[in-house]
Amino acid sequence: MPDTGIERILITEEEIARTVARLGDAITTCYAGIDRELVVIGLLRGSFVFMADLIRVIRLPLVVDFLSVSTYGDGTVSSGELRMTKDLEQSIEDRDVLLVEDIVDTGHTFSKVLGLMQARRPRSLKVCTFLDKPSRRTCEVAIDFCGITIPNEFVCGYGLDFAQRYRNLPYVGVLKTD
Ligand code: 5GP
Numbered sequence: 062m063p064d065t066g067i068e069r070i071l072i073t074e075e076e077i078a079r080t081v082a083r084l085g086d087a088i089t090t091c092y093a094g095i096d097r098e099l100v101v102i103g104l105l106r107g108s109f110v111f112m113a114d115l116i117r118v119i120r121l122p123l124v125v126d127f128l129s130v131s132t133y134g135d136g137t138v139s140s141g142e143l144r145m146t147k148d149l150e151q152s153i154e155d156r157d158v159l160l161v162e163d164i165v166d167t168g169h170t171f172s173k174v175l176g177l178m179q180a181r182r183p184r185s186l187k188v189c190t191f192l193d194k195p196s197r198r199t200c201e202v203a204i205d206f207c208g209i210t211i212p213n214e215f216v217c218g219y220g221l222d223f224a225q226r227y228r229n230l231p232y233v234g235v236l237k238t239d
Pocket of ligand 1: 107167215221222
């Protein structure tokens, strides 16, 4: 069973669907009237499930792209140097860009990625995250579209992993501690 090890469900499939629909509405309203396709960029790998659902509720012409980054050194500490392991396929210069993340925790990853993207001179750059753990923040990031704020717990499912497992769970759960 893929979900062995999950102690309890924190966010149900129904709550996820409601959240994604709300975000889709907000994003559609925000970008209504833009003259070129919105560029929606997902940060791999955690955001891919959320991205797939989100783009289907954004009622605007858009294109998607993906970016992958990893942190040098100890993988459990996300304050180290960032290395881009997969770059975008297209230029974002003078484009309206929406960066999509699975979860903002300390904020280090997102703020560094935002810096990298900003250097490419998009026309606008906004941020959407499925989950937010503000109690862990050590690096401030302005989030334009936020799904669900969660307490300081390590969560899995709906794209989020533990050692690459659990990404396929349709809900978000908390792992057993042992
Ligand atoms: P930050 O740089 O904001 O501390 O880290 C963000 C990244 O850490 C996320 O993209 C995600 O990969 C990982 N992360 C942070 N909190 C969690 C969590 O509760 N569960 C999982 N699966 N990953 C997390």
